[in-house]
Amino acid sequence: MTLQTMLTTLASGMLKSIMIYALTLLGSLPLGMLVAFGRMSKCAPLRLIIKFYISVMRGTPLMLQLMVVFFGPYYLFKLNLGSDYRFMAVIIGFVINYAAYFAEIYRGGIESIPVGQREAAQVLGYSRASAFLRVILPQVIKRIIPAVTNEMITLVKDTSLAFAISYSEMFTMAKKIASSQATLLPFVVAGVFYYIFNFAVAYGMERLEKRLSYYR
């Protein structure tokens, strides 16, 4: 195998890793907000269900969760979901896992905003929704950026867990090439890729943090 074919193969894996990453964020960042609302709901049964969901998502390995999402439908319900389901399973597994983490970050952020902010908005006549969107949420976003950055960086590395259900993302490809060609070079390339990826994520988030630093 020439270096070029190796790199081309790895590059296609990288693209898939980036896909997992982007779709996971796209799904879990908003879903996390819904989960956070459920976690803070006045309705006790809903709150308990959400609490249980979060504890399962945080208390079991993501790798195991991916396997349950992928194999579960077949073993539990004899459902055959076709070959496209592998990728779907990766995304579903990542989204529901990360939504749980984001939900707890959101909740911490929302609860850290002084109650006077909501009261001021209420007296000024804002509806509950617009008080949240205009007054609370912007302040929450500023406060949770460091915690969200942490998760976003962890997610870059976690995309490699998709190998558990043999999805051909970057790390799965690197392992295949490494064992068939008896070389460690793919792992070096993989390491460099993850590092650069994270460097970009951290840089972007730092910029965002700076942009929001105009107030305390």
Place this chain on the structure above:
Amino acid sequence: MDGGSRKPYETDGYAVMNLLEMNGIKKAFGGLSVLEDISISVSEGEVVAIIGPSGSGKSTLLRCATLLETIDSGDISYLGKAAARTEGNGVVYAEPAELKQIRGYFGLVFQSFNLFPHFSVLKNLIDAPIKVQKREKAEAVEEAMALLRKMGIEDKKDAYPCQLSGGQQQRVAIARALALKPKILFFDEPTSALDPELTGEVLKVIRRLAEERMTMVIVTHEMGFARAVADRVVFMDGGHIIEQGDPKEIIDNPRHERTRAFLRKLER
């Protein structure tokens, strides 16, 4: 000016409708009763100062009046429109649309300002008029600038709250409340979070509003200010209104022992 000589509006012929009317208000937190059968009304143009020891229920009364707390029993109405009324064993609040309208009648200035830190001073003033009252932006800006001028802080319009002193922040908060053109403005210990040298600038602004006959209810510990500016002083203790009346009468010549005890403590 001598606020004590002013009388609440008197109209010839027909009855004056009270701007705010609170009757038989009861409120308890857990088992602890904070307001025990409070009744108070405020007519247009009147400035009422509420004084009393901490824990006497002054702030809770204000929070009930501004619908931040729900009452356990009693009636609240603004301009004759019921915001809350007792029916049978419970309290019924008005429909959301009606409550929204009623919220437009009053403003509240908090002890801790509660400005929106992510908005500039100007945006703090114009956001609610534009988003809540659906007013034109240009008009809202013009009025906001006039208010800032009045508060003596027009040069701060682009600053953020964190860049202002406490006294400036509280003046912005007063302007923000006024920007919605309320008929009555509540103040919850507006100078208690301020250094003594900043208290004066806020009191000056409130005094000026009193001269313009803005209807106000002010919870305060500033006796000299209450005496000079208020038309009526209400002394509260233990969830009751102990006495109320002309500021000079109450402050210089209290009839009740509890009022005397409270005022003596302040003098020390």
